[in-house]
Amino acid sequence: MAAAWLVVLLTVHRLLHLSGVSAVDRSQFPPDFLFGTSSSAYQARRRNPHSTMLHNKSLSELCFFRLKADIWRVTKVSATGMSSLISKEDIELMHSLGVNSYRFSISWARILPKGRFGDVNPDGVAFYNALIDGLVQKGIQPFVTICHYDIPHELDERYGGWLSPEIQKDFSYFAEVCFKLFGDRIKFWTTFNQPNLSIKFSYMDGFYSPGRCSEPFGKCALGNSSIEPYVAGHNIMLSHANAVSVYRNKYQGKQGGQIGIALSITWYEPFRNTTIDLLAVKRALSFGASWFLDPILLGDYPTEMREVLGQSLPKFTSKQKNRLQSTKLDFIGLNHYTTCYVKDCIFSPCEIDPVNAEARVFSLYERDGVPIGYSQASNSNMTAKDFTNDTGRITYIQGYLTSLASAIRKGADVRGYFVWSLLDDFEWNFGYTLRFGLYHVHYKTLKRTPKLSVDWYRKFLTGSLLRRKFRDESQLHKFNSY
Secondary structure (H helix, E strand, O other), X not given: OOOOEEEEEEEOOEEEOOOXXXXXXXXXXXOOOEEEEXXXXXXXXXXXXXXXXXXXXXXXXXXXXXXXXXXXXXXOOOOOOOOOOOOHHHHHHHHHHOOOEEEEEOOHHHHOOOHHHXXXXXXXXXXXXXXXXXXXXXOOEEEEEEEOOOOEHHHHHHHOHHHOOHHHHHHHHHHHHHXXXXXXXXXXXXXXEOHHHHHHHHHXXXXXXXXXXXXXOOOOOOOOOOOHHHHHHHHHHHHHHHHHHHHHHHHHHHHOOEEEEEEEXXXXXXXXXXXXXXXXXXXXXXXOOHHHHHHHHHOOOOHHHHHHHHHHOOOOOHHHHHHHHHHOOOEEEEEEOOEEEEEEOOOOOOOOOOOOHHHOEEEEOEEOOEEOEEEOXXXXXXXXXHHHOOHXXXXXXXXXXXXXXXXXXXXXOEEEEEEOOOEOOOOHHHOOOOOOOOEEEXXXXXXXXXXXXXXXXXXXXXXXXXXXOOOOOOHHHHOOOO
């Protein structure tokens, strides 16, 4: 099998300083390069995202967790507030934009409300068939994630969700149902979306469902932050391997698709030019994407993780190692949020880092008062007109695509780029207070309004874009387009 190729699936949040951005256009990428937009099942829903009424969907674990925590009140969002389920009109928006692919996830609870312990939900199947058919008819390739964080609450109630090896059976069953029902039209499957990040938020910090943690990471009713993240991760890796094995042995030959995984990829630079900070960078990388990629590609966890965690890190049997290495990957999805500095926390005192504490490092975003990047943050006083004037996003996308084209010319096997996201949506613990969409959504009326970045992206995709200049460099820091 050929080496896995790369696809940039998500680039948001903290943006690197971009200076001297050169012209970039569609001709600098291969003809079959995938340019798309993205969403996830939980984040793009009509009415509120916790609704179990639509398409006879069951209560998911995220729904249960957020209802229990009353996230609506925390984020000042009405429980009857509306989100933006992808519609026929949105497919038309994509078509007019000129993208050739669309990344979305399938809601596990909508297809199998009770997991393998119940029947397939025909209403959920009909919804996804309509979405997939609508995309294909417009020449837009579906790029599908099987699990984007969420699982049916039934599975957590029965055996503890990702903390039990039982979920490996459920995920394999769900994946095969998806392959069987939709695989004739889907050529790109992603098993999981950034589990190396979501697991830490779920089982180390307690930010995401099922909200498990222990001190010093947080004060949750249940959980063990030093053990459970790695138990859950172990089960996800084996679930991934089982699903890939099913696809390779039963469906890939006749359906002709490809299958991979998407991971959160953060680059690190040493905070100080010292040996201990250089080693901290290596540890941070090992506890990041390598946590998952090393077992999948090499059969075991990184040495740095074994040295730090010892017996807290689960072990693979010989059979499991063989399964992981034999299934491999067709592609690796990169969710790129940020670059940051790290400093050592083995020989230096540190605060608790919510993402990298177990690697014994601490993340920083500036050094000597100079930020490594700038971030975009929502401003509640901004009007819809302000949100649509997203010149900062245009500059960022232009700069990112310029660098991406350069990397491809130097030999990087990158075959796709997806902007997050098509529409403003529900952003997890932030509710509706952040806006990532190319299209602004009025949450009461669901009206879509294109931001300036839509015009730029369309011109880029159609080859009519030469270069966009801004009169004032301060615009890079002024505007927020979330």
